[in-house]
Amino acid sequence: MPPSENDAPLLCVERLKVHFPLYKGVIFKRRVGAAQAVDGVSFTLRAGETLGLVGESGCGKSTTGLAVLRMTEVNDGRVVFEGRDITRLDRAGMQPIRRRMQMVYQDPYGSLNPRMPVADIIGEPLAVHGLAPGKAERRERARELLQMVGLRADMIDRYPHEFSGGQRQRIGIARAIAVHPGLLICDEPVSALDVSIQAQVVNLFEDLQERFGMAYIFIAHDLAVVRHVSDRIAVMYLGRIVEVAASADLYRQPLHPYTQALLAAIPIPDPAAEAARPRQIVAGEVPSVLRPPSGCRFHTRCPKAMPVCARIEPVLAGEGGTHAVACHLHNAVEGEAA
């Protein structure tokens, strides 16, 4: 939902790089290289806006989310949140920032402590950030939060195993919004849920955003779900953003051949629409992030690849900042005949 009083973005990520070092040997361990999980990713996010991050495994979408939260080492680039560069903050410096940025995880089974009753799971962040000092106060707040996410307040003394997957995901959301964050990073928040439950949780995300004005980074591989919740979508491939567009434009007018391939691969739940759709299935699989192709990383699978694509890395560019693409077909390289 577009913007607020000022134009300063809530979050500004600039040329973010996250490289995981690779070692060989057990005793004489030596560094043999690095996996470029995220390699030069830039985007901005306004308050109350939802940015979807989509891509196939290994594209760096989850690592990008973790890097914004500083839950993984950032090798290069900057993360500016609420006007402050948080890239080099130490643990103590990050503490107040963490209250403003929360995370919702994919696995509603692994992300809740099985030994804690719901009251403590939701109350813990309140205690950590000193938002509700007394135990009674935290309990009261946890009851409110449970109702906010569509559970009953009297469920407060139950343990995670007493809930279904969809209910656990609601508890995870209650824990995340307990501290009034300005940004919620949701990493595959509905993909572990049954189809009939996904819509409930998607609607809950939309309701909470309307009510509290949080911004979301919504990371998922299911483009239909991402498109539904997001204002803008960034498509990632092997550590880089290849295209950013408003949700509606991305389906109507995908520019990058990878985006086109991704959309074509996703079946639409309608046999008539499916029969009428042109089918171009892209060949091959995503190459290893350890040995990414030169130039444009998609050129090895791209049906429209040109000689320049193997040599020169295309930059993300576009008109008006609303629709940007990193592809030589759309952004001519200076001094190069395509």
Place this chain on the structure above:
Amino acid sequence: MAGSMTSPLLQVRGLTVQFRTDRGFVNAVDSVSLNVDAGETLAVVGESGSGKSVTALSLLRLVPSPQGRIVAGEVIFDGQDLLTLDDRQMRAVRGNRIAMIFQEPMSSLNPTLTMGLQVAEPFSIHDGTPWAAALGKAKTLLDRVRIPDSGARLAAYPHQFSGGMRQRVMIAMALACRPRMIIADEPTTALDVTVQAQILDLLKELTQETRSALILITHDLGVVARYADRVCVMYAGRIVETGTARDIYERASHPYTRALMASIPRLDRDTATRLEPIEGYPPSLAQLPPGCAFHPRCRFAADPCGRRVPMLEKIGERHHRACFVDAAV
């Protein structure tokens, strides 16, 4: 095939599979009846606990024993009730006349044996082909599922293959003995979407070429729309609606099917419309509600729904549904 006078390739009647759990016996599959014609693709869709995978496993009598067992029904394949066969006869059916492809190819492959050995094995077991010839056939099969450099890949081990390549090998192995029917249980759920499209296209193409029937078990309504001729929708162990793909998507009649369709976002639709979720949660099989298992979540639930279990009734040429409510339109 639809409308032909010959009897279907597979006829399942009243199949009921029971599991022993710490909360007593549950019917994971309850009175399931379905037909599959030669050369046709039938999709079985449902959420977790709907019984779709157990149905698939029980067709080949692969239900984990002793906790699970088939307690009633007939599985008539090519005129023969598979449930009456002894173990030796059943082994001759598995892999040979009916093949199965599982979700996670890595756990279906032996990590300590080369791919060549594993792909060639069915020829030597079922046909008694000499080993050198079996390896030659294995190479031909890998070519057919378009594995590049197939000769060299025969000597490689499963971990040296990507997820998509492993699933291609599984398809190759399933096709090895030219089965009349292939059962694929969530064959692409573990794969990326561009690879999923490649694998399912390949599977569809090869089954069409060999005129094998395909039973596709999935939770993905998009995949069903793209690949299935007919569809069975399962809920809490029972088939609640079945029909041609067009019946199910354009004339869905059971409130569960209709609600499911309304709850999923579509790539080609306006994003401003709100999703219509199905309220509540799927029931536990150990504590099924009385009557129609969907009635506590059903917007149309009426008087008989909580008391009696609805049976499948014909509502169109090949369209059946199990529901008491007439006005569910």
